[in-house]
Amino acid sequence: MKISEIKEILDAEVIFGQEFLNRETTSAFGSDMMSDVLAFAREKSVLLTGLVNPQAIRTALMLDMPCVVFVRAKKLTDEVVALAKESGIAVLSTKFRMFETCGKLYAKGLKGSGEVND
């Protein structure tokens, strides 16, 4: 699923990375616990999280994840946005909460990190 489709489905705002919307993601992983993301997420997964600190972006960068979606319209600091730019990671913000965000994407066919093996 392209990042642009995720943006549509979640009615999300593109905080950074308009030029990356064509990128493909193969699955998603939703968590506020970065250690779980580091242990179980796959590369090319999109990270869905309510954790708004720089560690969310660094975690995505370490795993080669192309996009982070912040749920529940959290306010992002300039530092988080700057780090995303530096890292080349698209950042979206959606008003939906975690469960709703996951459900909407899953219903449209996006798989969980544990269901793909790329």
Place this chain on the structure above:
Amino acid sequence: MTETVKFHFTVDGENFTMAGQASVAVKKNLRQLGISPEIIRRVSIAMYEGEINMVIHAGGGEADVFVYENMIEIVLTDNGPGIANVELAMQEGFSTAPDQIRSLGFGAGMGLPNMKKHTDFMGIDTKLGKGTKITMRVNF
């Protein structure tokens, strides 16, 4: 074995927001060296968890990364409290991190086992009250 490149970082134990910067820098450097993405990914995950551990459990420390012809070695050294029971610390879910750390996204007790999982070798040298030295190697 010839050592091609090495990187050194001091990891600040006071500032959680900055934690992980050394791992980010290593990732960029390894990309520039043309190391394969899969190797970089394993090094990144292992080093990032180790770097975070030095910040949240040991008040910071030193990180050294050595790039050899067929292997990358990461050495994380701190003067923190040490690990009382390494076998226990290696178990998934074991954590002594305070709740405040969990609200920052870490402290699930997954770090050490995940570091081991993503490396070909991991050695823990620790003394209570003295500190911890973790050596990890990824072969290619």
